[in-house]
Amino acid sequence: MTSKFPALLHAQKTFDKLVRLLPDAEKQRPHVVHLVSEQVSYRNDTDRELSFRQESNYFYLTGCNIPGSSMLAVDYGSGIQLHLFIPREDPLETMWSPPPPTLQAATETLDAHSIKYTDDFLSTLTTIVAQCPDALIHTLPTSPLFPSLAKNFSANFGGSTTSAYLLPALHLARLIKTPYEIELIRKANAISSRAHEVIMRVLGKDAKGLILGQEEGVVMPDQWRIEKEAEAEAIFVASCRREGEFAWGPFVPQHDHNDELPHTNGTNGVNGVSKKTFIPQVLLLDAGCEWNNYASDITRTTPIGNGGKFTKEAREIYSLVLKMQNDSIDALKPRIHWDTIHLGCHKMLVKRFLELGIFKGNEDEVLRSGVSAAFFPHGLGHSLGLDVHDVPSASKPDEKFNMTIPEESRQNPEFYRYLRLRLPLEAGMVLTVEPGVYFSPHLLAPVRSSPYINQEVLAKYESVGGVRIEDVLLITANGSENLTTVGKDVDWIEKVCSGRA
Numbered sequence: 001m002t003s004k005f006p007a008l009l010h011a012q013k014t015f016d017k018l019v020r021l022l023p024d025a026e027k028q029r030p031h032v033v034h035l036v037s038e039q040v041s042y043r044n045d046t047d048r049e050l051s052f053r054q055e056s057n058y059f060y061l062t063g064c065n066i067p068g069s070s071m072l073a074v075d076y077g078s079g080i081q082l083h084l085f086i087p088r089e090d091p092l093e094t095m096w097s098p099p100p101p102t103l104q105a106a107t108e109t110l111d112a113h114s115i116k117y118t119d120d121f122l123s124t125l126t127t128i129v130a131q132c133p134d135a136l137i138h139t140l141p142t143s144p145l146f147p148s149l150a151k152n153f154s155a156n157f158g159g160s161t162t163s164a165y166l167l168p169a170l171h172l173a174r175l176i177k178t179p180y181e182i183e184l185i186r187k188a189n190a191i192s193s194r195a196h197e198v199i200m201r202v203l204g205k206d207a208k209g210l211i212l213g214q215e216e217g218v219v220m221p222d223q224w225r226i227e228k229e230a231e232a233e234a235i236f237v238a239s240c241r242r243e244g245e246f247a248w249g250p251f252v253p254q255h256d257h258n259d260e261l262p263h264t265n266g267t268n269g270v271n272g273v274s275k276k277t278f279i280p281q282v283l284l285l286d287a288g289c290e291w292n293n294y295a296s297d298i299t300r301t302t303p304i305g306n307g308g309k310f311t312k313e314a315r316e317i318y319s320l321v322l323k324m325q326n327d328s329i330d331a332l333k334p335r336i337h338w339d340t341i342h343l344g345c346h347k348m349l350v351k352r353f354l355e356l357g358i359f360k361g362n363e364d365e366v367l368r369s370g371v372s373a374a375f376f377p378h379g380l381g382h383s384l385g386l387d388v389h390d391v392p393s394a395s396k397p398d399e400k401f402n403m404t405i406p407e408e409s410r411q412n413p414e415f416y417r418y419l420r421l422r423l424p425l426e427a428g429m430v431l432t433v434e435p436g437v438y439f440s441p442h443l444l445a446p447v448r449s450s451p452y453i454n455q456e457v458l459a460k461y462e463s464v465g466g467v468r469i470e471d472v473l474l475i476t477a478n479g480s481e482n483l484t485t486v487g488k489d490v491d492w493i494e495k496v497c498s499g500r501a
Contacts, residue, residue: 004063005062005063005111006063007062007082007110007111007112008080008082008112010173010178013173013176014061014073014166015073015075018033021168029134029135030074030134031074031136032072032125032128032129033074033137034072034125034137034161035057035062035071035139035140036147037058037064037066037147038052038053038054039067039147040067055146056174057140057167057170060173062112063110064086065293068100068118069087071083072121072125072128074135082111083124084106084110084112084115085116085117085118085120086101087100087117088100088118088119089102103116103117125156126156129157135160137162138161138162138163138169140163142163171391171394174386174390174394176426176427177385177428177474178428181430182474185294185385185430185483186483187291188288188295191239191240191243191291192289192296193485194239194243196285199232199239199285199302200300200302201496202225203302203304203308203496203497204495204498204500207307207497207499208500210499221238226283226304232285236285261304278304280304280305280306280311280314281303281304281463282304282318282464284299284300284301284465285300285302286299294385295385295386295388296472297384297434298470298484299434299469299470300486300493301469303493307498308496308497309498310494311464313461313464316461317461317464318490318493323348325488327345328380328433329433329473329480332425332479333425333479334426335425336424337406337424337425338380339406339416339419339422340406340408342379343415345376345380345435346415349437350363350372353372353375356457357457358461360453369450371452373414374444375437375438375443376435376437377418377438377443378436379420379421380433380434381431381433381434382395382432383421383429383431384430384472385430390430395421395422396423397423404422404423404424427475428474428475429474430472430475433471434470434471436466436467436468437467438468439461439466444462
């Protein structure tokens with residue numbers, strides 16, 4: 001994308017939400033938004049720089065990744081003006097790190113009415129306040145969660161400042177994505193999708209016997225094996241970094257992150273080299289990358305061992321989770337409530353578990369019992385944008401004030417305890433759809449004595465561990481668009497993981 005990040009559009013959206021949150025007596029005042037960027041941080045008391053990542057709200061209103069910068073946005077009633085302030089070059093720092101851009105270079109890439117140096121900030125704000133003496137200045141809350149304001153700002157302008165409204169206004173504005181944001185999220189998902197497929201193809205190459213065993217010395221990338229989840233993470237990160245972006249975890253382990261995956265020692269029949277042979281299992285990987293600070297979030301569950309194919313039980317559980325996800329995606333459209341789609345997953349789980357014999361009894365009674373929450377404990381998904389779990393205050397309003405929650409949601413509150421989105425859907429929302437089914441000893445312990453569980457049948461499935469499938473979806477005017485491109489159908493997964501595709 002070559003056009004400028006639409007900071008002014010985002011500022012207008014934020015001011016629109018901000019004014020709606022204000023008491024009537026404050027609505028007609030001029031309003032000023034002041035944010036500061038993240039600073040470069042260092043490891044403990046050393047000069048070792050940590051990776052820089054811009055504060056999300058600041059980036060949303062500026063598109064600026066420069067550490068130590070700041071901004072002012074002013075709503076005069078007749079229009080909005082955006083002013084950016086960037087640090088001057090420090091010759092001593094330039095010896096070690098790239099300098100900040102010049103004013104000319106910043107003007108060519110950033111969407112603002114004026115770009116000045118940081119030492120012009122106080123004089124600029126003083127002029128604005130002189131022009132608008134009754135202006136109300138909005139900031140983020142004073143908290144370790146956000147960059148600190150300059151001390152001279154608080155000393156000079158603290159009396160006309162409030163932090164009560166800006167954060168919720170920003171979250172409301174960020175909940176519905178602009179077309180520019182959608183393209184950044186699409187790019188992040190394309191990179192992450194390729195990285196997930198790389199992992200599957202490494203597993204497939206190994207399953208086909210094309211990776212030689214190598215115990216010591218330099219191991220080139222084409223000989224990398226995945227024998228523990230940390231190695232899967234390394235391949236994922238490398239794939240994303242090749243395309244120029246930061247990758248994040250966490251991976252969701254069935255085992256300790258650095259433990260080897262369950263295996264036996266054996267001999268590869270193709271090349272005669274002794275190496276580990278995996279016990280049939282599934283590997284659940286939840287990971288994504290950011291592209292220009294915008295996130296992706298993808299989960300794939302892949303078979304390991306058994307020639308790259310699912311066992312009978314794992315295939316049945318995987319097919320159930322895929323059905324839960326596909327039905328949820330088919331239901332996505334504006335105005336349908338997220339609670340309703342989430343409940344549909346529990347209904348599908350109960351129905352299929354009864355067919356498999358894991359559950360017993362009447363379908364409606366099993367659902368009302370809430371026992372399915374032990375197997376599907378988390379929410380179906382969450383808003384996604386500048387943060388993986390995006391805009392929490394907007395996507396999950398306080399339940400005491402959320403008048404949108406369907407009445408049927410009151411019947412099984414345990415189903416919705418961990419939902420991160422509890423709203424009717426709107427066009428422009430970007431969210432994940434990530435149902436899962438798990439056989440966790442910790443989660444199953446409280447329901448072991450349930451009359452609705454056939455313990456003998458359950459025991460046959462517990463070795464599956466857990467399955468989750470997660471895609472990123474854009475809500476459109478009439479439905480949705482899947483921004484995740486890596487495959488997930490059973491046949492495709494097995495072909496890739498067995499080296500046959």
